[in-house]
Every structure is written in C-alpha cells, then in structure tokens.
Amino acid sequence: MAAITVTGLVSRVRVALEEKVELAHLIVRPSLRGRGVGRRLIAELVAEALKHYPAIFLRVHPDNAPALRSYLGAGFTDVPAADADEWNSDQPTPYRWLRYR
DSSP states (O other): EEEEEEEEEEEEEEOOSEEEEEEEEEOOOOOGTTTTTTHHHHHHHHHHTTTOSSSEEEETTTHHHHHHHHHTTTTTEEOHHHHHHHHHTTTOOOOEEEOOO
C-alpha cells in the first residue's frame, strides 16, 4: 500500500492486481471540512493514480452525502448497477461504487 500525504492528511491507494486502483480511507479532519480540502485531496490522488492506472474506483457509504458530493464534483460517476451489486455481494453494507470518468 502506498501512502500519499496531501495537505497534511494521509490517504491510501490500494493497488489491485489488475489495471485498476481503488482509492480508500479518504478522511478529512472535521475542522478542515467544508474548505475544499477534500476536493484537493481527491484531485491530487487521482492525478497520481492516473500516472499508473487507467481505471480509478472508490466506494462511499450511502449515508455519507458530503463525501459523495466531493467525489461527484471531482469527476466520479456511478458504476453500472450490475457491477455495484457484484462488488457489494461480500460487503457489510451496500456501498455506492464510483469510477473516475
């Protein structure tokens, strides 16, 4: 796992064995929320991941509206429902799966 530090925050890029990557555990300190830090974090992680992987995915808890707004605003879109259903089959909750453009 590679750790990438952005604006003092640490996130992880989990590398799959395929030509894709999943961004995971993106957390913005509560005192920094609402200031665009999350969007900058996502933009920098996407830029780095695109250097190595053509497909970028992430999942978000369906109740996490602020994170979802950030991801959609950064260019992520929902994956097809069949993919989300498959990927959620062994998950503890039905996550909303997104793909970068």
